[in-house]
Amino acid sequence: MSSYGGDLVREARKRAALTQRELAERAGTVQPVVARWESGRTAISLDDVRRLVRLCGFDLEIMLVPADDSDAAQARRLAGLTGQERLERHARLTRQLAALRAAN
Incomplete structure (x- = not known):
């Protein structure tokens, strides 16, 4: 497993x-x-x-669901970015998350 x-x-x-x-x-x-x-x-x-x-007091459920290639599509998009573009994207997402946390 x-x-x-x-x-x-x-x-x-x-x-x-x-x-x-x-x-x-x-x-x-x-x-x-x-x-x-x-x-x-x-x-x-x-x-x-x-x-x-x-x-531990829980149960495990396993289900078969239709495949979704969204992870692969995102990985392909990110693979085309330069290191600097990845850093900028990460910084932008970090700012967005911080703003969401501050709003709640």
Whole structure:
């Protein structure tokens, strides 16, 4: 399941306000194993991800949805920018986000 499984476990653990050690105790393992799963250094099966997420008090739903190539289209647009253009774009977006936060 690659590192996505570890990301899901880490997110569920954090939302449940559990430490790696606490999750490890619930799962019948030790903290370094949870750390390796979360970091992606050790592969984790989908069944184990579901079990760990449930031990955090959540459930995992997996759905098939139509593909959307918007990420690829955005990546193609950004690939054509120079380094300076990327920095300017980032600065502009940062200003816009700051303005939105200030308005709320």
